[in-house]
Amino acid sequence: MITLIGEKLARKGSxxxxxxxAEKCRDCRFQPTCIAPLEEGRVYHINEVKDRYQRCPIHLGERVRVVDVEKANIEVLIDSKRAFEGSVISFEFPDCDVECSMRDLCFPEGxxxxxxxxxxxxxxxxxxxxxxxxELRRVLLRPLDKK
Structure with missing residues (x-):
């Protein structure tokens, strides 16, 4: 999908x-291209940086670049009984309130x-x-689009 991102952040692979x-974005003429395609709380991977610029007062340098992005793969920990490559699952956070070094993988952003x-x-x-x-396994998940 096509969106806009600050020029300093527009790096292929990031x-x-x-x-x-931001509040200023709500009335911007680029809002349908810049904000509308993205879902709040999602992590995106930049596949391609286009050679197109637009002015934007909220980004450092006041310029944004046109980029092609997709939802990023997210590394998570899931129950080992569900960890089959290629399968589609409904992601569920574990019923756990233990603070540990792996918590960010059990409750990942994105x-x-x-x-x-x-x-x-x-x-x-x-x-x-x-x-x-x-009994957990580390997996890479790709969030699917809602039907």
Missing amino acids: MFLFCGP VMEGDRCRIVKNLGKPGKQCPAGN
Whole structure:
């Protein structure tokens, strides 16, 4: 999908988390291209940086670039019984309130409760044992578009 991003952030292969529009964006004439295609709370991967610029008062340098993006693959920890490459799952956060070094992978940014996701790759066991006793696997998930 095509969107706009600050010139200093527009690098092929980089990723960004869309946190929502700034107040000034709501009435901007580029809003349908810049903001409308993106979902708040999603991580996007920049596939291509186009050779097109627009002026934008909220970005450093006051310029944005046209970029082609897609939802990024997200590394997460899921129950080992669900970790089959190629399968489509409904993502669920674990029922866990233990603070540990792997918590960011159990509750990752960019994927939301109930999202339909494809397991792109099973990365195997995590480097540590789950302190809550869950049998987990590291996987790359691709959030799918809603139907």
